[in-house]
Amino acid sequence: xxxxxxARGITKRFGGLTALHAVDFALDAGIASIIGPNGAGKTTxxxxxxxxxxxxxxxxxxxxxxxxxxxxxxxxxLGICRTFQNIRLxxxxxxxxxxxxxxxxxxxxxxxxxxxxxxxxxxxxxxxMARASALLERVGLLPQANEVARNLPYGDxxxxxxxxxxxxxxxxxxLDEPTAGMTRGEAGALMGLLRALVADLGLAxxxxxxxxxxxxxxxxxxxxxxxxxKISEGAPHEVQADPRVIEAYLGTRHSGAPRRxxxxx
Amino acid sequence: MIQAALATGLxxxxxWAVATFPRSVVVFLLFQGSLLFVYLAxxxxxxxxxxxxxxxxxxMPVLGHFNGYYLEIATQVGIxxxxxxxxxxxxxxxxxxxxxxxxxxxxxxxxxxxxxxxxANIMFGGGFPLAPGWFYAFLLVGLLLGAGTGVLLGLxxxxxxxxxxxxxxxxFGEVIRVLANNLDKPVNITNxxxxxxxxxxxxxxxDVPYAEAFYFLVLLIVVVVVLVNRRLEDSHVGRxxxxxxxxxxxxxxxxxxxxxxxxxxxxxxxxFAGIMGVVFSAKQxxxxxxxxxxxxxxxxxxxxxxxxxxxxxxxVVGATVVTVLNLQVLKGFSLWLNELKNAGVVVLxxxxxxxxxxxxxxxxxxxxxxxxxxxxxxxxxxxxxPVRRRARELGTP
Numbered sequence: 081x082x083x084x085x086x087a088r089g090i091t092k093r094f095g096g097l098t099a100l101h102a103v104d105f106a107l108d109a110g111i112a113s114i115i116g117p118n119g120a121g122k123t124t125x126x127x128x129x130x131x132x133x134x135x136x137x138x139x140x141x142x143x144x145x146x147x148x149x150x151x152x153x154x155x156x157x158l159g160i161c162r163t164f165q166n167i168r169l170x171x172x173x174x175x176x177x178x179x180x181x182x183x184x185x186x187x188x189x190x191x192x193x194x195x196x197x198x199x200x201x202x203x204x205x206x207x208x209m210a211r212a213s214a215l216l217e218r219v220g221l222l223p224q225a226n227e228v229a230r231n232l233p234y235g236d237x238x239x240x241x242x243x244x245x246x247x248x249x250x251x252x253x254x255l256d257e258p259t260a261g262m263t264r265g266e267a268g269a270l271m272g273l274l275r276a277l278v279a280d281l282g283l284a285x286x287x288x289x290x291x292x293x294x295x296x297x298x299x300x301x302x303x304x305x306x307x308x309x310k311i312s313e314g315a316p317h318e319v320q321a322d323p324r325v326i327e328a329y330l331g332t333r334h335s336g337a338p339r340r341x342x343x344x345x
Numbered sequence: 346m347i348q349a350a351l352a353t354g355l356x357x358x359x360x361w362a363v364a365t366f367p368r369s370v371v372v373f374l375l376f377q378g379s380l381l382f383v384y385l386a387x388x389x390x391x392x393x394x395x396x397x398x399x400x401x402x403x404x405m406p407v408l409g410h411f412n413g414y415y416l417e418i419a420t421q422v423g424i425x426x427x428x429x430x431x432x433x434x435x436x437x438x439x440x441x442x443x444x445x446x447x448x449x450x451x452x453x454x455x456x457x458x459x460x461x462x463x464x465a466n467i468m469f470g471g472g473f474p475l476a477p478g479w480f481y482a483f484l485l486v487g488l489l490l491g492a493g494t495g496v497l498l499g500l501x502x503x504x505x506x507x508x509x510x511x512x513x514x515x516x517f518g519e520v521i522r523v524l525a526n527n528l529d530k531p532v533n534i535t536n537x538x539x540x541x542x543x544x545x546x547x548x549x550x551x552d553v554p555y556a557e558a559f560y561f562l563v564l565l566i567v568v569v570v571v572l573v574n575r576r577l578e579d580s581h582v583g584r585x586x587x588x589x590x591x592x593x594x595x596x597x598x599x600x601x602x603x604x605x606x607x608x609x610x611x612x613x614x615x616x617f618a619g620i621m622g623v624v625f626s627a628k629q630x631x632x633x634x635x636x637x638x639x640x641x642x643x644x645x646x647x648x649x650x651x652x653x654x655x656x657x658x659x660x661v662v663g664a665t666v667v668t669v670l671n672l673q674v675l676k677g678f679s680l681w682l683n684e685l686k687n688a689g690v691v692v693l694x695x696x697x698x699x700x701x702x703x704x705x706x707x708x709x710x711x712x713x714x715x716x717x718x719x720x721x722x723x724x725x726x727x728x729x730x731p732v733r734r735r736a737r738e739l740g741t742p
Contacts, residue, residue, distance in 0.1 A: 130598055156600035164598075170591035173584075174734050180581070181588040185600030187581040191609075194580040195573060201580070208581075213739045226736040248600050 083108045089138035099124045100308045113287045113295045116305035122288045126254050130162050131155045157185040161245040162254035167237050171230035179212040182247030219243045235266050252284045271298045348386040355379040360404045367411035370677040406557050416556050422668045423563035424621050427570045429648040429664040431617030437655035439610035440590025442511040445518020449615035451637035452494045453487035453622020458632050461545040467533045480547035483623050491619015492612040499611035525634040540633025544626050559628045653728025662729050675710040
């Protein structure tokens with residue numbers, strides 16, 4: 081029995097730069113976090129998972145099906161959806177319209193249904209609206225449903241992006257720094273929501289996060305990337321104690337730049 | 346209540362005024378303005394529909410009897426409304442800047458022009474023009490040809506955005522025009538710059554005069570186009586187009602198939618132009634490549650932008666304003682100034698008859714039109730009737 085989601089030996093190069101080097105990643109259920117210093121290749125990894133980038137080497141499977149070579153919308157239709165590090169909502173559309181776009185892959189209507197406006201169309205649109213409203217309520221944005229997304233406060237935009245991603249009924253959710261720019265209280269509330277979603281919907285979640293309080297609190301497993309390579313993986317407390325992780329974040333002992341400069345003199 | 350009485354009164358009064366002063370441009374503008382007022386006024390839906398139907402179905406043809414030119418203008422407005430609505434899908438909704446839109450119009454026009462005139466005999470030996478009844482079948486042919494050409498243009502430009510897309514579509518529009526200009530050799534398909542004539546007109550039931558018949562035909566097509574536009578816009582298809590306009594990458598990541606959605610936008614937009622092209626060629630009896638220049642594409646784009654990008658009523662109003670401005674207001678203004686000039690009217694001690702010919706008002710039409718566009722973009726960049734985001738009835742969670 082293979083894992084729900086499995087990536088093997090992912091290598092991605094941009095010209096001469098190797099952004100990812102032979103990275104393995106697997107997830108069955110629960111919440112996994114990917115951490116690492118800036119430029120470690122975390123978002124690149126997400127972009128490979130969701131089909132925005134094509135990896136030079138390696139393969140990704142989801143429920144046993146290979147994903148490499150599929151378009152992003154096909155991958156979303158299979159059940160993987162994501163949010164973006166720098167929020168990418170449809171700014172001039174309302175909150176609920178954003179969520180409705182997220183359901184695009186689940187709409188089973190042809191052009192004929194749309195133009196004929198028969199009972200099939202009305203049933204489908206009604207169901208979409210009901211589900212979109214439910215999702216907005218879940219993330220606490222129902223009162224703002226008809227607000228234009230661009231005008232929502234920052235925290236609401238992050239939560240709307242989450243609702244939009246959930247709208248495609250994913251089995252695997254990829255969140256790119258969902259708590260960036262949030263206060264400690266907001267981040268805590270969001271993580272509470274995430275945990276509830278995992279419990280209710282049986283979602284598997286991969287989280288890119290810089291906020292260590294969030295990572296250590298919510299993750300079942302943590303993967304550490306540095307310079308495009310996986311340097312550590314395990315339960316949060318194991319990773320925290322891993323000397324290679326400490327080195328990646330803080331540098332090695334006796335290698336501080338000022339000291340070396342002194343020695344050169 | 347007051348607005349309802351006002352709207353009804355305004356329509357009636359302005360129609361009466363047009364009948365009384367059939368040569369006054371200002372009065373005809375008043376009539377058009379009253380229709381806009383009816384659309385915008387807070388009146389019951391049934392009253393609005395009834396008033397608009399009355400004005401467009403009864404009053405307009407009747408006024409055409411008093412001044413035939415008005416009916417011609419109304420027909421031209423209708424043609425451009427359909428074009429603007431088509432381009433509105435591509436540019437306003439899907440955000441794909443298309444500067445060669447008139448090419449699809451040309452394709453539709455030439456399809457009927459070639460087979461609806463003796464010209465096709467050159468290629469196929471004989472048997473042409475087709476019986477005038479074929480015109481109605483060619484409406485469908487024009488639609489399909491337009492859609493097909495739209496998809497054909499869409500295919501190579503799928504990966505392009507913004508400026509690059511604009512340049513390629515501009516080139517495409519020119520290619521079609523130049524083809525129309527030069528495809529008289531080695532096989533004479535388009536008859537080159539000389540154009541094609543005479544193009545058959547469709548058979549009309551009840552011996553309705555051609556001007557009225559074309560007016561009603563164009564009106565019918567416009568109603569259908571508006572209906573199709575509204576249904577597309579308010580569905581997952583329209584939402585996908587808007588999402589692509591807002592953020593292509595995010596739209597794709599949310600499950601919107603880019604290739605299909607974009608091709609659908611190009612195809613739908615182009616099909617409206619194709620069908621109107623067929624009507625146009627039959628109405629004009631004569632077409633040549635001059636009718637399909639880059640300036641026409643820009644004109645339609647100006648209608649969409651002036652009316653309000655992505656807004657269906659905006660496209661209708663934009664097309665009306667631009668067409669009426671070009672055909673009536675600016676022309677009327679030029680005529681008026683010329684009359685003053687010929688009469689030798691003195692303004693502030695200066696005899697207008699001394700005005701050098703370089704300053705002839707007719708030469709300023711385009712400049713005035715340009716100035717209006719510039720002022721519009723500075724003071725109301727969102728357009729005359731911008732998109733109003735509809736508050737949706739929330740479903741019960």
